[in-house]
Amino acid sequence: MKVYFKPEGGFGFFPGLNKPLELNSETLPAEEASHLRNLVNEARFFTLPNQNEQPVRGADMKHYTIKVEDKDQEHWVQVSDTEVNLPLQNLVNYLNNKQKKVGVK
């Protein structure tokens, strides 16, 4: 399974924190690969709409694009910080933390 993640927006633009992240479950430690797969499954990722209705008001909110490829399936979603789907929030939080660590390198 491959997961692509790209954060956007926020109060400021920080080049190091906006780099895209790519994860491949085959190259992750087995435990982490299992955790990632669970997060994707718990979010029922492949059944989610690509985008919920985007707010027309507001400023400085963060948005995230996530794309997952798994066997013969491929799907992407865009979510914001006001996403109310808790399992999807958990996936975003995991990917955010991973992105920050990759950005350090």
Place this chain on the structure above:
Amino acid sequence: MALRALVGDPTFRSLRLGPRLSSDVNRKIPSAFLVAGEKQRTIFTANQSQTLPGTIVRTEGSPDSGDIAVDEAYNYLGATYDFFWKVFNRNSIDDEGLPLNGTVHFGQDYANAFWDGQRMVFGDGDNELFNRFTVSIDVIAHELTHGVTEDETQLLYSSQSGALNESISDVFGSLVKQYTLNQTAAEADWLIGAGLFTDKVQGSNGQAAALRSMKDPGTAYDDPVLGKDPQPGHMNDFVNTFEDNGGVHINSGIPNKAFYLAAINLGGYAWEKAGRIWYETLLDSRLKPNAKFQRFAELTLENAKRFDAEAAVRNAWAQVGILPYNESIDYSI
């Protein structure tokens, strides 16, 4: 009886031009019962969830909660309200006494603050790179100003109009800080988000890191993790990008620098002339949602005439490459 009649009478509310904030914004007290100049703050906590608005932890007039994020949000929203009221006679975000709602402790290690169209929302930061987002008064004033801009002109949050939207929030964010500290334009640091980064983030030129510098865009930080502050301070360095809604937090450095230069040219307290000119421009009906830098600059010139400040303002925009110098104007300030 008279008050009851006023509550039900939309005549005067309807007279005001321009679209209003959505009516679903929660008003705890009908606006007719609020005395202009009296703020109405409510601070909520999301308790590290991402559910809004959260639960109420402090209301208007109640004492310190002991929770520093709650009390900073309460105090700095109050300072921002007072600034707009005392300096521009503006009664809250909508100039009609809209209650100020802020939510703190949003999300887990959430390193951001935003305006969602109804309220200001602040994360606690990750404590690795970012402290809590209530720590800087200018950050709180920045978010509240997004509400003011949305109420007055709805600058589209993309490309140049979005960068203007961001710049206006930085301008009034910085002015609220300067007003609170009683600083002249020459005394102010012109930094946005000073204190927001942890000590781990490296500044530039030996200075502590901040989010943005209005005085010297592109120099607020230079850090191995965050990268280098990408803001330009001149149109020659304008960044064409799809990132960040077309660079709204990047190219805002250009109008930010123009405001700084105008304030320095005019001298004294920045809110008295430069701030007044920018505020009148924000209210100017000729400022359209898709305005670009040049149109905004032209309107500031129009509004500067009333304050005998046209040369100083034109000079500022010329220095950042937005407007040409006018040979017929004496720029000596």
